Amino acid sequence: MTARLPLFPLGTVLFPGLVLPLHIFEERYRLLIRELLEEPRPRRFGVVGIELGHEVGDGAARRLAPVGCTAEIRVVNPHDDGRFDVVTVGGERFRLLQVDDSRPYLSGEVEFLPEEAGTEPDAAAGRVGRLFRLYRLRLEAAGAPAGDPVELPDDPVRLSYLIAGAMVLDQRDKQRLLEAADATQRLWAEHELLRREIRLLDALPTVPAGRLIEGAVHPN
DSSP, rough: OOEEEEEEESSSSOOOTTEEEEEEHHHHHHHHOOOOOOOOSSEEEEEEEEEEOOOOSOOOOOEEEEEEEEEEEEEEEEOOSOOOEEEEEEEEEEEEEEEEEESOOOOEEEEEEOOOOOOOHHHHHHHHHHHHHHHHHHHHHTOOOOOOOOOSSSHHHHHHHHHHHHOOOHHHHHHHHHHHHSSHHHOOOOHHHHHHHHHHHHHOSSGGGOOOOTTTTTOO
């Protein structure tokens, strides 16, 4: 299934089911939000990672990731000066087929991707779930703030996205997880990343402060 979506390039990766707050101040994205608010629900746009370039300024210098995720607007708080604070939730993954830059903000022709569990997802989910709990303990021991207890879902697709969003990883690793063909492949990729990160945490006395900003508000 294909569709046309307004696009919001970001230096981050959004996963289905996860929350992404945004502070909208650049005029092109103010326009995007105003136009979406005139449409019936669900109001959504496509979040796509920037592989080269920046979130603000001339979009011509950007290279966009091939796979993104829709962001459904749940909360909008307008400011008197035209800015917006919005809260979005990740919806469907899509493959970016074509980009249209004829308007102030980008739009794209996209193909929505299926969400499949894959082969023997339960075995992968069990091993990754145990390793993820150990990873959280190692993070806390290294000085990361203790988060609320996480109840891991039984559904392997949801589990794969929750763990992908919760891990402290760079954008390249997160993009690779988003692009995984199915939940089983994503979970096994997370298994290897968790093992790597646990080894690093065991070797370092503290966690670098710059790696603990996941979940912060992302300006456009």
